[in-house]
Amino acid sequence: MINNGYLRLVEESLKKHADLPAISDYKGGTLTYAQVGERIIGIHQLYKSLHIQKGDKIAVIGRNMSNWGVVYLATVTYGAVIVPILPDFSSSDIHHIVNHSGSKVLFATDLLFDKIDEGKMPKLKGIISVNRFDVLVDLDGELTPAVEAVNVKLHGDGSGYDEKTIVFPVIEADDVAVLSYTSGTSGFSKGVLLPHRSIWSNVIFAREHLSLLQGERIVSFLPLAHSYGCLFEFLWPFVQGCHITFLTRSPSPQIIAEAFRAVKPHLILSVPLILEKIFKRRIYPEIEQPKIKTLLKIPGIRKIVHRKIRTKLIEVFGGEFKELVIGGAALNKNVEAFLRKIEFPFTVGYGMTECGPLISYAPHNKTLTRSAGKIVDRMEVKIDSNDPYKEVGEIMVRGDNTMLGYYKNEKATKEILDNDGWLRTGDLGIINKDNFIFIKGRSKNMILGASGQNIYPEEIEARIGTMDYVHECLVRDDNGKLEAMVYPDYEMVDAEGLNNSQLEEKMQEMKKVINKKLPAYMNIAKITLIAEEFEKTPKRSIKRYIYTK
Helix, strand or coil: CCCCHHHHHHHHHHHHCCCCEEEEECCCCEEEHHHHHHHHHHHHHHHHHCCCCCCCEEEEECCCCHHHHHHHHHHHHHCCEEEEECCCCCHHHHHHHHHHHCCCEEEECHHHHHHCCHHHCCCCCEEEECCCCCEEEECCCCHHHHHHHCHHHHCCCCCCCCHHHCCCCCCCCCCEEEEEECCCCHHHCCEEEEEHHHHHHHHHHHHHHCCCCCCCEEEECCCCCCHHHHHHHHHHHHHHCCEEEECCCCCCHHHHHHHHHHHCCCCEEECHHHHHHHHHHHHHHHHCCHHHHHHCCCHHHHHHHHHHHHHHHHHHCCCCCCCEEECCCCCCHHHHHHHHHCCCCEEECEECHHHCCEEEECCCCCCCCCCCCEECCCEEEEEECCCCCCCCEEEEEEECCCCCEECCCHHHHHHHECCCCCEEEEEEEEECCCCEEEEEEECCCCEECCCCCEECHHHHHHHHHCCCCEEEEEEEEECCEEEEEEEECHHHHHHCCCCHHHHHHHHHHHHHHHHHHCCHHHCEEEEEECCCCCCECCCCCECHHHHCC
């Protein structure tokens, strides 16, 4: 097993690409690799003066931006553990993650500072602004002088950069690099312990199999707090010597398209919903026109129409990308079929946080329709069924990409990792003889938000289940929005003499209360009352697949 792999790649990149643009904020400033290196050394000195040790936790929260990336790189290259927190999490979720992880310092963007109560995070040394690298809260008196002592490096223009100072510590392959929380709520917290070997293995695979070269451009708009966006829009491009532009704002399809036109990225990562929305708004209305429908029936003309549609769609994404990689969930089969027809350069990959994230991938010109790609290098796959090629079973994987386990959660770790190192993905599927994976369903029930956030319906259901007039509920995806199906507590309804109209009003009031407690991306769009209890398994679990749209 290679030691210190990713850290060596960062060292090489900082030295080799010193004068190249490294990271930019969209419509904002740019840092060269030399400037990033100067800031990394400054943060290392800050950690040293704060007596931060190898393995200590450092938390960071904020939307994708340059200084967020600097904090991440500085932390892992110091030998500490980065704890990325989604900016959409509620205040209680943020406090819980900081406390559960035992983070020593929290870096937070100014816009999120109002969500944070330092009094509820007693083990912190303090809070530092991601935007300006100044002290927002100093809880033990050490933070302010320590930050002031390295102020020049944290705001330097790169002139103080000396590549001889870029010598990172020796890190073992199984040392923890990232503590990634798949959820915020305390009852569902799973802090994924990703070792350095996982980061290195994912980056090396990307370097050897994806097309992105020194000086080429990429836009980082998927949440950096998730491994998918962080690895492939930031960590790998950085060691390639690429120019990364952070979106810095909420990634609506309109803003993303605007950024793509301005930056013209050479590789694009996305989640299905964004591609599907762009397809629905920009392409579908055209191909539904009677004239176009007629032309598509004529063999000779069909290719010309397809070529024009492909050109238009490529322009939407900036016009210069070599491939668009879809991850996080299955792509709508009708959209996929049409994109294949017009020979649009896209592919579908598969992964999960617990694999840092990559499990399978194949380039667009080698992938198979409806597959999620081929098992990646340094990983194995097997299907928990009698015939992995024909009989659907749980997808299990093993190899360098897999996590060490869940932080402070031995029970959950044993449920997902067996004694031989096989990780149960919770997804159902089959494989072919070339180890292409075909996903047939999700046993974990996770819903992917429009901007790539992982939504666990059980979290929302747990909150709704505590409310008056609710006997049981189920949360599902309704065309990109969340719908809560509720079977009412009719005993309580009858005891209070509520009619249907009054019960509906109670549900609407409940929706407002619940949504105030949840991150915006987890908000319930509508509540649907059902007249009968949900169908159950012998274990009394709801047969969720029956109600999934």
